[in-house]
Amino acid sequence: xxxxxxxxxxxxxxxxxxxxxxxxxxxxxxxxxxxxxxxxxxxxxxxxxxxxxxxxxxxxxxxxxxxxxxxxxxxxxxxxxxxxxxxxxxxxxxxxxxxxxxxxxxxxxxxxxxxxxxxxxxxxxxxxxxxxxxxxxxxxxxxxxxxxxxxxxxxxxxxxxxxxxxxxxxxxxxxxxxxxxxxxxxxxxxxxxxxxxxxxxxxxxxxxxxxxxxxxxxxxxxxxxxxxxxxxxxxxxxxxxxxxxxxxxxxxxxxxxxxxxxxxxxxxxxxxxxxxxxxxxxx
Numbered sequence: 001x002x003x004x005x006x007x008x009x010x011x012x013x014x015x016x017x018x019x020x021x022x023x024x025x026x027x028x029x030x031x032x033x034x035x036x037x038x039x040x041x042x043x044x045x046x047x048x049x050x051x052x053x054x055x056x057x058x059x060x061x062x063x064x065x066x067x068x069x070x071x072x073x074x075x076x077x078x079x080x081x082x083x084x085x086x087x088x089x090x091x092x093x094x095x096x097x098x099x100x101x102x103x104x105x106x107x108x109x110x111x112x113x114x115x116x117x118x119x120x121x122x123x124x125x126x127x128x129x130x131x132x133x134x135x136x137x138x139x140x141x142x143x144x145x146x147x148x149x150x151x152x153x154x155x156x157x158x159x160x161x162x163x164x165x166x167x168x169x170x171x172x173x174x175x176x177x178x179x180x181x182x183x184x185x186x187x188x189x190x191x192x193x194x195x196x197x198x199x200x201x202x203x204x205x206x207x208x209x210x211x212x213x214x215x216x217x218x219x220x221x222x223x224x225x226x227x228x229x230x231x232x233x234x235x236x237x238x239x240x241x242x243x244x245x246x247x248x249x250x251x252x253x254x255x256x257x258x259x260x261x262x263x264x265x266x267x268x269x270x271x272x273x274x275x276x277x278x279x280x281x282x283x
Contacts, residue, residue: 010081013108014072018100025063046091058114058256064248069255073114111265120257122201125214143250149221151188157220158186160231168237171206215244
């Protein structure tokens with residue numbers, strides 16, 4: 001989708017959340033139930049649009065992954081937005097299934113692109129290592145790990161992964177796409193209830209990156225790997241079969257960050273450039 005809005009149209013930003021348990025991910029598919037499919041259908045219905053809505057999203061989540069702070073956008077004619085903007089949230093609440101909610105719908109500033117204008121995405125992955133398992137009321141959002149975990153060791157190992165790197169060892173490669181990312185934060189904390197949460201923030205993520213990083217660090221936390229192992233895997237820059245991709249239900253997209261309004265268009269243009277690491281050759 002272009003950053004330029006057609007004359008006579010308005011770009012609408014949606015802030016939403018969903019429980020990913022019963023969704024086959026974000027991206028619309030022909031026969032499977034997806035967040036995009038449900039939301040586009042609801043928007044077309046409640047706004048009485050003749051043509052389907054086309055959503056652009058900040059980050060396409062996989063099957064089973066949750067979101068608390070997802071951001072999406074769509075363009076609609078000025079007169080349609082004027083008619084429905086004040087009633088849209090209430091009507092969507094009545095039309096959408098209970099596992100997806102839209103909390104805010106507002107006209108986006110000039111240059112806004114939900115995907116390319118973002119400067120970071122923040123995920124949380126939650127793990128419980130109590131020998132009795134996970135609280136049944138939280139089982140859909142917390143991974144049960146059967147061995148005790150050393151949070152200090154996981155944080156020591158995580159430090160070597162922060163920064164701009166080629167994360168090919170932790171990503172599922174996609175044709176024509178780079179695996180170079182800037183990992184801005186990767187840290188673990190155990191709360192008073194014993195739940196261990198990984199906070200993972202980057203400018204963008206490649207496929208399976210968060211769940212692979214978590215899987216590698218869990219092997220450090222349980223003592224099966226040394227603290228320098230995840231960094232060695234990263235340096236190899238090739239997909240490593242020993243890196244376990246953890247289950248999706250522990251992962252939640254918590255928040256998406258954007259720059260000041262006057263920087264949105266420039267950020268969107270910059271994010272479209274194919275990145276290389278400093279000093280990397282062309283061949």
